[in-house]
Amino acid sequence: MLSPQKIRRYLNHNSLRLREFAARYLSESYSQDPKVMQLVLQSCDYYGPEENALLLGSAAGLKQTQQSLKGVLKRLAEAADANTVSQYNSIIRSTDPQLLHKFSGDILNCDNLSTVTAKVVESKIDASNTTTEQLWEEVLSYADKYGQDLTRQQTERGQHAVEVLAGRDDLPLAEAVDKLREYDGDGSYDEILLVELVGRRQMRQTACLLMDRLGAESSWLGDTAVDALVRMGDDQLIEALADQFPRRDLEFRRFAAPLFGRVKLPSSEQALLNLLPAEDDNLVRTLLAMSLGYLASEDGIPLLQEMVDDGAYDQMMVDLPRLLETVRTLVGNTG
Secondary structure, rough: OOHHHHHHHHHHHOOHHHHHHHHHHHHHHHOOOOOOHHHHHHHHHHOOOOOHHHHHHHHHOOOHHHHHHHHHHHHHOOOOOOOHHHHHHHHHHHHOOHHHOOOOOHOOOOOOOOHHHHHHHHHHHHOOOHHHHHHHHHHHHHOOOOOOOOOOHHHHHHHHHHHHHHOOOOOOHHHHHHHHHHHOOOOHHHHHHHHHHHOOOOOHHHHHHHHHHOOOOOHHHHHHHHHHHHHHHOOHHHHHHHHHHHHHHHHHHHHHHHHHHHHOOOOHHEEEEEEEEHHHHHHHHHHHHHHHHOOOOOOOOHHHHHHHHHHHOOOOOOOOHHHHHHHHHHHHOOO
């Protein structure tokens, strides 16, 4: 497979297809490489933000630095296209609260800043000014609202509290683990927030608890658990997931299959090479094949080619011949 360091050079490739693949590869794995966001901005300067719309759309999941945030603000103020303005606003809304706090004046006075973005920035700054104890109590208080329809403001406030808590040194880690053990996987919003929190904090001791939530009745909880596991992904996690995968039910495998493709490690590639030939569910096979492709796996090319030749995949879900062609181009294998 191609490493993140090799993939990032394609962000400025003359092929739009390869640029978009690189952006997806890096954003879906929550790349913490501080150079990636700057490369996306440079690519947009060269090829134009309109042509690079999917790159900008992927950039909301990338790590921001002071330099890249200043670059986003400059380009937002100069943007004329409505879609480009919207995408730069989305990037700002996803920026780390500490960085927003530091540049709050520049952000809130920036031309083309939307009202929605301004409210999100102010909410994150307010959360940043709140004590850890108060934020922790806020997260747990959502247990009292179980079964209620939460407003957008309530859900966003919980999200912002988690983003701030993830960076706090005085977060009650032991209590967080204990609380996570108490939940029964019903998908209450406080449970969802706690799953996201341990993921953002990369609390690997909770990996088994998170894996138990893959395939949960609440798809929101299952998706959040996947994201959390991606953030803490390492060889030990992939080994445990690959060991459980064949023995778990269909819903678990459907949630877990894309996870391998988002944790960009050779161990993920090897797990997929082992699991794909043995999988008999068509949808799960397709998800495993997509994961192999999204790793840019050279060793996976024969398996993908066999699936393309046989048509043995969900053709409504993925254009597998196109994905295979992209992988061949990336690894220089045009056989």
